[in-house]
Amino acid sequence: MALRWLMRKLDHVTLRDKSYRFLFEPGPPDEVVSIDCETTGLDPSRDEIISVAAIKIRGDRILASETFQAVVRPRVAIAAEAIKVHGLREIDVCNARPMIEIMPDLLRFIGGRPLIGYYIDFDIAMLNNDVAELLGIHLPNPRIEVSGIYYERKYGDAPPGTQIDLTFANILRDLNLPLFNQHDAFSDALMTAMIYVNLKDYVARDIRIARPRIKPSSDFHGM
Amino acid sequence: MSVILDNATAPFDRLTPEEAESLRGAMDIAYFRPNETIVAEGAAPEGLYIVIKGCIEEREQGELVGLLGPKDFFDSRAVVQGVGVSGFTAREETLCALAPRADVLRLINSNPRFGAFFYSDISRKLEALAQKDESSQIESMMRARVRDLYLMPAAIIDSFQSIASAGRIMRDIDCNALLVRDGERTGIVTGMNLSKAVVLKGMTIEEPVKSLAQFDLVTVEPDDFVSQVLLLMTKYNKRRIVVKEGDLYVGILEDINVLSFFAGNSQLVVGRIDRASTLTELSAAARQIAEQVRPLRRQGVKFEVVAEIISDLNRRLFAKLFDLLCPPEMRDKACLIVMGSEGRGEQTIRTDQDNGLILSEPVDEAALNRFREQFSAALAEFGFPPCPGHVMVDNPLWSRTIAEYMSDFRSWTTTPDEQSSMNIAIFFDAEAVAGDASLLARAKKDLVEKIANERVCLARFAKAIEAFEPPIGLFNTLKTAEGEGDALDLKKGGIFPIVHGVRSLAIEQGLEETNTFKRLAKLAELGMIKEDFARDLARALDYLMTIRLDAQIDAAKSASLLKPATLTSMDRDLLRDSFQIVKQLRELVRRRFNLHMF
Structure with missing residues (x-):
């Protein structure tokens, strides 16, 4: 954490293009941005973003009408495994703009707002490749990990040895939210936003998520 | 496709x-x-x-009128009018997608089909649904196969057999066409061919049928579609198609069979009831009555009309049974009545038999007992389940002299118990089906007068409308939409309150009508209830009865119980609207009879 603070200070000084100083100023109060990227693979040092979606959240309202969505033309080939996940093929991205051209618009959209996501560190690591190339810095925005809030609400007081399940589908199920079209950047960002507003309220009202006492021994689906 | 807006559901599918x-x-x-x-209530959404x-x-005014769950939307009327009547509050953590009013209004103006949904009141919404229903019903019929239809027997004669013997066979098998084998080829001869040959061509009845038969048979297989049969009949201008399975002739399909499959053949059943001269013949006709319901519904016929057709058939059947069984000396002294839902003409799927007998004077006890037993036993054999409350001719309490009934009325109107109210309700819905109808008219007049003289009686009677809590509370299941066993009782929650509320008002006005829809029309005519409210009530009742009927046709175990989770959001919307109307009626009845005093 201290390291990230130091990096932020350093980045602020080394920011090449001063017109991006707004990234270091706090965004409008009570606003965050839910962000999700689909990528060519899972290695931030090698893989690239092929689609990105960002949705603003103001208080309890998800501003689905104010979103940023883009398909990206990557410089590397898309891994076959990744195509299976998000369904974007070479042909779908070949007419898109490269990330370096998209990034300025995205940065203006998110401004200094905190970024929320599911495994947000991965998305930010992917974005940082291009931010570094463009501005010589890392994204300075505060980050909020929804699975972290979920963990605290559900397992924060769990006895040792409790089985922990932080899968996206499981979080949605616990919050009674619809699972929808996963691995489409916009849908993922939207579902993450729904998880966030719901969990934020749980934290505010100090509501905990119940853990099942015993694991159900069988699944009655289809019976 | 989208989590925000599912454009597969009404009205967004438009x-x-x-x-x-x-x-x-x-x-x-x-x-x-x-x-x-x-x-907030009264706020602009x-x-x-x-x-x-x-x-x-x-x-509404603080009172809970409905619960909404996933995929439900609100408040369409408020969006159009800019201000809502109802207020909406989250009962639990809730996420709603919000379509801005300006954008919705823009679409309402630019897309008439979408707009219609928002402007329509409940009646018109229901009609739109009925139309959609109808097209899907017809579609499913077109997918029916020949083997699903009633076929005429395929009797085969030789081509050298005489016109006279062909005519006799036709009469014996009750079929107007025969197949004719002539060496290798097979043809068909109809009753009309035979008549024309004799009357118009002057042939004698001894001549062989060979020259009359037509050998250009059009055949189908049992697995062929009914729609194909219709096409073939039109294409070849044939009234009869022969059904063949391999080399075997399995039946003859007449255009009337196809038509009756689409429309039901209630007219044929009427003829069969009228012609029946034995219990066995009547029994066959009785079973056909029950078969009418499904094709009528499949056609998309409204509940009200289905019920009218079925109760007309049932009444003919009861009258015929009375004719066959009633001893001549009793005939002029008795009036056969049907009561309850049968009396109101609102029974479609047979649930029970509610019937009775009114005698003008005491008759021979032995003959009466014989008639009572035979009558009820015959109905049971015809497939009418016995009444659980034993409101049947074979119960002496419901088959007695008018004087005895009238003395019963006194105790019904003065005894403040549930049974008395029930008896009044059952009897007030009575309709005469055979014998001396004036007996029932006199008895009912007496009942209405006795009720009018007992001021608290009618209020106590109407009170039953409050027996069941508004079912909207049960919509809790909607919140998970997984149907955890919580079901909605259509009968207790919607149908009974309407029927009983209207019945209470009808007693007060001494109406002769027994059918709820007719009572509603009459009450509106008398200015007792507003015309559009009467119309909304009729539509709501028709809707509730229709979904119950469809569930009964699907042979659900308890068709009155409905799981909201199994409904489309359109249906849930209509159900809510219907229950709101029921609520308004409860309010009206409550005020009218000062029920809060009890």
């Missing part, structure tokens, strides 16, 4: 893909914590809310 996309782009998602007000998760309470 949007073009571009319109849906533009609306989607304008929508936000709002989160509400428990007890948070989403729209921001737009149309579509529930993504959670449960929402709809209240």
